[in-house]
Structures are given as C-alpha cells and as structure tokens.
Amino acid sequence: MKTILTTGSNGLLGQKITEKVLAEGRVKLVATSRGFNRYPVSHGYEYAEMDILDVAQVRFVIERYQPDVIIHTAAMTNVDTAEASKESCYELNVSAVKTLLSLCEEKNIQLIHLSTDFVFDGANGPYKEEDAVNPVSYYGKSKVLAEELLKTSTANWAILRTILVYGITNDMSRSNIVLWAKGALEKGQPINVVNDQWRMPTLAEDLAEACLLAVEKNAQGIYHVSGKDYMSIADLVRKVADYWSLDKSIISEISSDSLNQTAKRPVKTGFVLDKTIRDLDYKPHSFEEGLKMVDEQMKSRK
Numbered sequence: 001m002k003t004i005l006t007t008g009s010n011g012l013l014g015q016k017i018t019e020k021v022l023a024e025g026r027v028k029l030v031a032t033s034r035g036f037n038r039y040p041v042s043h044g045y046e047y048a049e050m051d052i053l054d055v056a057q058v059r060f061v062i063e064r065y066q067p068d069v070i071i072h073t074a075a076m077t078n079v080d081t082a083e084a085s086k087e088s089c090y091e092l093n094v095s096a097v098k099t100l101l102s103l104c105e106e107k108n109i110q111l112i113h114l115s116t117d118f119v120f121d122g123a124n125g126p127y128k129e130e131d132a133v134n135p136v137s138y139y140g141k142s143k144v145l146a147e148e149l150l151k152t153s154t155a156n157w158a159i160l161r162t163i164l165v166y167g168i169t170n171d172m173s174r175s176n177i178v179l180w181a182k183g184a185l186e187k188g189q190p191i192n193v194v195n196d197q198w199r200m201p202t203l204a205e206d207l208a209e210a211c212l213l214a215v216e217k218n219a220q221g222i223y224h225v226s227g228k229d230y231m232s233i234a235d236l237v238r239k240v241a242d243y244w245s246l247d248k249s250i251i252s253e254i255s256s257d258s259l260n261q262t263a264k265r266p267v268k269t270g271f272v273l274d275k276t277i278r279d280l281d282y283k284p285h286s287f288e289e290g291l292k293m294v295d296e297q298m299k300s301r302k
Contacts (some may be wrong), residue, residue, distance in 0.1 A: 032047070105153060115161040227285065
C-alpha cells in the first residue's frame, strides 16, 4: 500500500482526500498543513504540521514519513490577492514547488501537483491538455511557472488542472461560489453575478477521487479534472437558487468589467475531459448531483 503525503490538508480538497482515505483505505495517509489539524477525526492516518515555505521543516517531515507520493494541494488561490501580493504568491505557488520537486527528485517520490484553468486566457475554451497556456492574471502566471518546473524536472510527476472547486467541510473557514450564493440568497441579500464568464464547476469529492486515481494509476503528464457541465457563472448561481428553492429575482446579472476586480479573469475556460476519463477512469458528477451531495452533507451535520 502506497504512502501519500498531502500538503494543505486543512483546505477543502485536502479534507476531502482525508475523508476518502479514511472511508476506503486505499492508501496510507500523512496529512500536513500549517497549524493544528482541522479535520474532525484524528485517527486512521498521521498528521504533521508543515509550513511549505519552511524548507528545513519540509525536509524533516518528508524524511520522517518517507512518502511514495506527494499530493500538493497547498497554494495561494485568491486571484485578486495574488495580483496585489505578487511576491507572496510567487513564494507559495512557485518557490514551494521548487522545494518539493528537489526532494522528490532526491528521494524518488512522485509529485501530483494541482493547477488551474486560469493558465488559459479564456479565448478558446473548453481546453485540451495540450492547448497553449496564456494566463491573464498573476495567479495564472504563477501556476504556469510551477507547471514549467515540473515539466523540466527529472521527478515522476503529474499535473491535475481543475476549475472552480466547490463543496463543504466541517469547519468551512473559506467559502466557495456554491456556499456563497446559497448563503446570500437564504438571507435575502441581493447579489450581482457575472454573465460573461463560463466555467465547469468541480465537486471537491470528484477532484479528491481524481488525485487518488492518479496515485493508483501512476499518472504522468497533464490531466484536466472538472465537473462535466459547462455554464456561465450567472447560470451556476441560478441553478443553486433552483436547487434550494431560493428567490432568483434578487440575482442581478452584470458584466465582468463592472466589478473592477484587481485581476483579470479568463472569459471561457472549461475542459475537454476525454483523456482523464479514458486514462484515469474518472467519473465526474453532474452539477445537480454535486449540489445534492452538498445538501446531504449539510443535513447530516446539523
């Protein structure tokens, strides 16, 4: 049985990987994150505090647990923060990958690295894995720089690019578009939603499953991992309203330009999933199925 080490285990994807491993026992898990463990169950796996910017600590943890695979989920993902704090973004999204890669090369560890649809400019989505990257934000650029590091590495690596991940954990320290829309509409708060950006939202459980499939199948190269439904952000929010029978009349459609966001967003991303479905046996849920899973999890936690 392989031992995997996850970075960013307190995040949404990190917690879903822990959840899957505990439920299915397909691998041994070492979960790592900054600070204390926020996952509610502490047995059945190892947890180690690890700040991915602390090179000595990263080396210590990896040498202690000797993983076969590292799934690297930790990153700065707030697009506007990345644009405003380029140096911090570079440290988290590029320098940390350099550190992990050098250790993976030295110790023959496979690296599975999470990337994003924001490596593309959004002019010609949905995208295949081999399509040319052309980021329009610094966040996207940082993820391209990290991808380039992997491509020139002698380590065994795979890149999983994903889109707009949603889901719920026990301690939702950070929201996502589904929870934000549901929460605002339940409170009767009017919301503005862009109608000129298109995405394929990804259920966190699907992405966690893709990570474990990549481990099991010793995936190499780039894979696109998302939900299977293509929609505008405005349509996405309306679907959330429909699912929970909330008032759609307080949703106002606006253009991206009117938001004056710090960072530019790609217009139409989305992925062609054929390679991932074929090579990894990936089976994404529909958006409605994803919302149903989120709803059931919310009910079970009350």
